[in-house]
Amino acid sequence: MEPPEDANLGLDEAEEIILRWDSTASEEAREKMIFEGNRDEVDRYLLAVDQIQRSISSVSISDDQAKVNSAIQIAMARLEDEFRNILIREIDLIPSDAVIDLRSIAERMISAGYLRECIQVYGSVRKSTVDSSFRRLGIEKLSIGDIQRLEWDQLETKIRRWIRAAKVCIRIVFASEKKLCEEIFDGVGTAIDDACFMETVKGPAIQLFNFAEAISISRRSPEKLFKILDLHDALMDLIPDIDVVFESKSSESIRIQAAEILSRLAEAARGILSEFENAVLREPSRVPVPGGTIHPLTRYVMNYISLISDYKQTLNELIVSKPSTGSRYSGDPTTPDMEFAELEGKTPLALHLIWIIVILQFNLDGKSKHYKDASLVHLFMMNNVHYIVQKVKGSPELREMIGDDYLRKLTGKFRLSATNYQRATWVRVLYCLRDEGLHVSGSFSSGVSKSALRERFKTFNAMLEDVHRTQATWLIPDSQLREELRISISEKLIPAYRSFLGRFRNHIESGKHPENYIKYSVEDLENAVLDFFEGYPISQHLRRRSQ
Amino acid sequence: MRATENNQGSFLNRISIRRNQIVSMDVNHEQELQDLDLFQKRVSDRFSNLFSPSDESPIAGAGETALLSIAWLRKLLDVYLCCEAEFKVLLLMGRDPAHISKAPLDRLVPELLDRAVKSLDICNAVTHGVEAIRHCQKLAEIAVSALGQKPVGDGQVRRAKKALNSLIAAMAVEDKDGIGGKFSDRAWSFGRKGGAGSASSKDRTVGQFRSLWWGMAKGWSAARQLQAMSSNLVAPRGAESTGLAQPVYIMSTVMMFTMWALVAAIPCQERTGLATHFPIPRHLSWAQPMIGLQEKIADEWKKKEKKGSFGLLDEIQKLEKLGFSLTEFAESFQFQAESDRLEEVATQVAELAETCQKMEEGLVPLQQQIREVFHKVVRTRTEVLEVLDQSGKVSTPTM
Numbered sequence: 001m002e003p004p005e006d007a008n009l010g011l012d013e014a015e016e017i018i019l020r021w022d023s024t025a026s027e028e029a030r031e032k033m034i035f036e037g038n039r040d041e042v043d044r045y046l047l048a049v050d051q052i053q054r055s056i057s058s059v060s061i062s063d064d065q066a067k068v069n070s071a072i073q074i075a076m077a078r079l080e081d082e083f084r085n086i087l088i089r090e091i092d093l094i095p096s097d098a099v100i101d102l103r104s105i106a107e108r109m110i111s112a113g114y115l116r117e118c119i120q121v122y123g124s125v126r127k128s129t130v131d132s133s134f135r136r137l138g139i140e141k142l143s144i145g146d147i148q149r150l151e152w153d154q155l156e157t158k159i160r161r162w163i164r165a166a167k168v169c170i171r172i173v174f175a176s177e178k179k180l181c182e183e184i185f186d187g188v189g190t191a192i193d194d195a196c197f198m199e200t201v202k203g204p205a206i207q208l209f210n211f212a213e214a215i216s217i218s219r220r221s222p223e224k225l226f227k228i229l230d231l232h233d234a235l236m237d238l239i240p241d242i243d244v245v246f247e248s249k250s251s252e253s254i255r256i257q258a259a260e261i262l263s264r265l266a267e268a269a270r271g272i273l274s275e276f277e278n279a280v281l282r283e284p285s286r287v288p289v290p291g292g293t294i295h296p297l298t299r300y301v302m303n304y305i306s307l308i309s310d311y312k313q314t315l316n317e318l319i320v321s322k323p324s325t326g327s328r329y330s331g332d333p334t335t336p337d338m339e340f341a342e343l344e345g346k347t348p349l350a351l352h353l354i355w356i357i358v359i360l361q362f363n364l365d366g367k368s369k370h371y372k373d374a375s376l377v378h379l380f381m382m383n384n385v386h387y388i389v390q391k392v393k394g395s396p397e398l399r400e401m402i403g404d405d406y407l408r409k410l411t412g413k414f415r416l417s418a419t420n421y422q423r424a425t426w427v428r429v430l431y432c433l434r435d436e437g438l439h440v441s442g443s444f445s446s447g448v449s450k451s452a453l454r455e456r457f458k459t460f461n462a463m464l465e466d467v468h469r470t471q472a473t474w475l476i477p478d479s480q481l482r483e484e485l486r487i488s489i490s491e492k493l494i495p496a497y498r499s500f501l502g503r504f505r506n507h508i509e510s511g512k513h514p515e516n517y518i519k520y521s522v523e524d525l526e527n528a529v530l531d532f533f534e535g536y537p538i539s540q541h542l543r544r545r546s547q
Numbered sequence: 548m549r550a551t552e553n554n555q556g557s558f559l560n561r562i563s564i565r566r567n568q569i570v571s572m573d574v575n576h577e578q579e580l581q582d583l584d585l586f587q588k589r590v591s592d593r594f595s596n597l598f599s600p601s602d603e604s605p606i607a608g609a610g611e612t613a614l615l616s617i618a619w620l621r622k623l624l625d626v627y628l629c630c631e632a633e634f635k636v637l638l639l640m641g642r643d644p645a646h647i648s649k650a651p652l653d654r655l656v657p658e659l660l661d662r663a664v665k666s667l668d669i670c671n672a673v674t675h676g677v678e679a680i681r682h683c684q685k686l687a688e689i690a691v692s693a694l695g696q697k698p699v700g701d702g703q704v705r706r707a708k709k710a711l712n713s714l715i716a717a718m719a720v721e722d723k724d725g726i727g728g729k730f731s732d733r734a735w736s737f738g739r740k741g742g743a744g745s746a747s748s749k750d751r752t753v754g755q756f757r758s759l760w761w762g763m764a765k766g767w768s769a770a771r772q773l774q775a776m777s778s779n780l781v782a783p784r785g786a787e788s789t790g791l792a793q794p795v796y797i798m799s800t801v802m803m804f805t806m807w808a809l810v811a812a813i814p815c816q817e818r819t820g821l822a823t824h825f826p827i828p829r830h831l832s833w834a835q836p837m838i839g840l841q842e843k844i845a846d847e848w849k850k851k852e853k854k855g856s857f858g859l860l861d862e863i864q865k866l867e868k869l870g871f872s873l874t875e876f877a878e879s880f881q882f883q884a885e886s887d888r889l890e891e892v893a894t895q896v897a898e899l900a901e902t903c904q905k906m907e908e909g910l911v912p913l914q915q916q917i918r919e920v921f922h923k924v925v926r927t928r929t930e931v932l933e934v935l936d937q938s939g940k941v942s943t944p945t946m
């Protein structure tokens with residue numbers, strides 16, 4: 001509380017009070033703090049200071065002037081100590097009467113020309129408060145080098161912690177420091193509250209943002225995308241608060257740094273997506289997955305773009321350019337291509353996702369060529385494209401972005417692969433069961449070449465056994481697809497065999513060792529088909545027809 | 548006669564060989580050699596400008612840019628940015644991406660990128676150092692304000708003394724988080740005599756200053772960082788010295804020198820054991836100005852290292868010198884001081900004021916420039932990494 005207006009002190013009396021409290025002069029002056037004592041003492045001291053300051057203009061003789069100046073210095077040194085003491089005493093939460101005391105001191109120091117000392121004292125004490133808040137929030141001091149060396153999963157934890165801590169730092173710690181400066185220094189000279197605020201928080205703010213900055217410049221790799229987007233979103237959320245807390249001209253550099261980091265994070269996200277596309281295109285593994293099943297790359301990519309669709313809100317804002325298609329991305333003469341014409345009206349992000357699926361297929365197509373068995377090439381593509389379709393259907397966001405048109409295209413593709421598979425395997429098998437070439441020309445009597453027929457049966461049996469043995473180890477993971485393909489095979493195989501048997505078995509059974517030729521019944525075949533695409537080597541061979 | 552004949556013979560041979568060479572040389576290749584030469588020359592010229600031969604002492608007269616002054620550092624950073632921009636063009640523009648991933652660049656470029664990342668931490672450390680200098684500036688300004696009053700009275704002198712003691716203590720704090728330093732005894736002896744509660748003042752100033760060493764991780768060392776940066780810096784030899792290995796080396800050296808000069812000038816976390824040179828082969832003509840500068844700065848560093856110094860920054864040196872001198876004056880001040888003493892003091896105060904003015908005008912722009920260097924380095928690194936990725940040959944995870 002300010003001393004009452006009408007109180008008056010003579011110059012000598014004022015001087016005496018000030019000298020009494022000169023901490024360089026007596027032990028007692030050092031031991032006690034004025035502002036911790038009784039309020040009357042406080043009022044008297046402040047009055048004394050005011051009196052001395054007023055008297056500067058009125059005192060003429062140089063000796064007296066010197067005395068007055070000396071007294072001012074002693075008073076200012078004392079007030080500086082008092083100021084510091086109040087700040088330290090009330091370090092965490094400054095009650096309003098302490099704020100008033102601080103204000104009284106600040107006013108007098110500043111009007112005596114001791115502004116710099118005031119700012120220094122304030123800054124040094126409050127800085128250590130902010131420092132301990134930082135430590136409590138778990139904000140670490142890490143160099144860029146440290147961050148580059150850490151494993152990504154460790155960094156993910158740190159990012160999560162940073163996001164939580166940054167919100168508290170900016171919205172609570174910094175905001176309340178700003179408020180405190182305003183309470184103490186508002187109206188006391190121009191922009192002094194700003195100067196004190198910056199003195200307090202500039203270092204800590206830089207330290208806080210250094211972490212986010214280090215993350216934004218770390219080496220790009222696909223797994224980092226989502227945490228970087230989290231960091232980007234969190235920072236974007238905080239920008240309005242940052243702009244308010246750091247609104248003054250002197251804190252411009254902080255606002256600028258925050259904006260720079262945000263834009264770098266956005267760039268990093270874009271870069272990672274681009275990286276990812278490259279990686280998918282160039283993924284070089286040549287080892288064919290056994291059984292023609294789903295390639296790990298397919299799973300990885302589809303999971304990845306499902307996650308991307310979860311982040312579509314942010315990514316739609318960040319991804320603004322179409323994917324660059326064409327030979328820039330590969331040295332191969334045959335490069336994947338995408339027709340943009342039919343993809344009108346799609347967001348750039350959606351185009352990227354479709355592009356990723358396109359290049360995934362392109363890559364898989366290359367991998368499929370490493371299978372020696374042509375049928376397996378097609379089965380592999382069928383499995384993988386089918387998986388893609390299932391994943392797209394399984395995610396509403398993804399489906400909405402990919403669009404049903406392209407989905408239909410993909411469906412057509414895996415159906416085509418299925419057809420191609422069947423052609424590759426079964427055409428030659430069914431060829432054995434054809435009519436032509438079995439009838440001997442001319443005479444109408446027996447008309448069937450027994451030797452040719454026997455050859456046919458032998459060939460058929462051998463082929464069938466081979467296909468059965470081999471393709472039982474192949475795998476179609478999707479049960480529905482597996483079932484469908486088996487049915488499709490059966491629909492062609494069983495009637496053809498049944499009809500063949502029906503027409504020609506007599507000729508074999510009328511000869512020697514029919515069991516060598518008619519090894520299998522229709523039922524045997526039906527059961528055999530059930531073994532297909534299970535992914536296991538068969539435990540029993542095709543059962544022979546029981547005689 | 549025979550000699551002439553022989554000469555003629557060899558002369559003719561030489562011509563024909565050269566003609567063959569010219570015929571077989573690609574126009575592009577010729578252009579490339581020209582570009583490399585030009586880059587080298589420009590670097591050399593720029594560093595020549597920084598090394599002004601008339602600058603015999605680090606503290607030059609008014610109007611000249613003294614070595615390691617704020618103005619000089621700003622020039623250095625400009626030079627760095629120019630070299631960097633030209634280097635980027637040389638390395639990346641109009642080239643097939645695959646060329647960067649061929650030997651020896653497949654090793655040298657990742658090393659350069661690694662150095663670049665390390666330099667970013669140095670930029671950050673130096674930025675914090677500039678904050679520390681600003682703190683010292685403000686303390687000096689108090690002394691200027693106090694001692695600038697006419698006539699200077701007891702009160703002003705005490706005020707100045709207090710500020711100067713804090714200033715000296717601030718500049719005496721060791722780079723580590725520890726207390727003290729070579730200056731400590733000398734600093735405290737001033738405090739003890741008449742300062743307000745010397746023990747608490749000591750704790751206060753040290754505590755207050757310790758909080759200024761924010762920002763860099765515990766255990767981080769500028770000296771060690773520079774050493775790591777220079778550890779694999781080797782001039783290309785023989786066949787490697789044509790082609791792009793040379794400008795990569797030149798750029799690396801420019802980066803090293805700039806960072807090293809910044810660390811020597813500006814108080815940075817942990818500079819003990821700062822190497823006073825890093826090897827640049829003396830026969831390289833383009834490097835002569837840089838080598839000269841390096842020697843000058845290294846000499847200063849060695850001189851000051853024994854006494855202990857806050858930094859070689861010209862303005863800091865002035866603050867140290869004037870700070871001590873004025874503190875002595877304040878210590879021995881009698882109210883009726885001799886007038887010529889006062890005149891001397893007034894000159895020193897004016898010089899201190901001028902130094903503070905330079906700091907006031909130059910430190911924030913210096914920080915901004917360091918920030919700009921930070922950005923450029925990040926940007927170039929990103930672009931080079933993109934090119935490396937495109938060529939598909941990044942096997943080891945570089946930083």
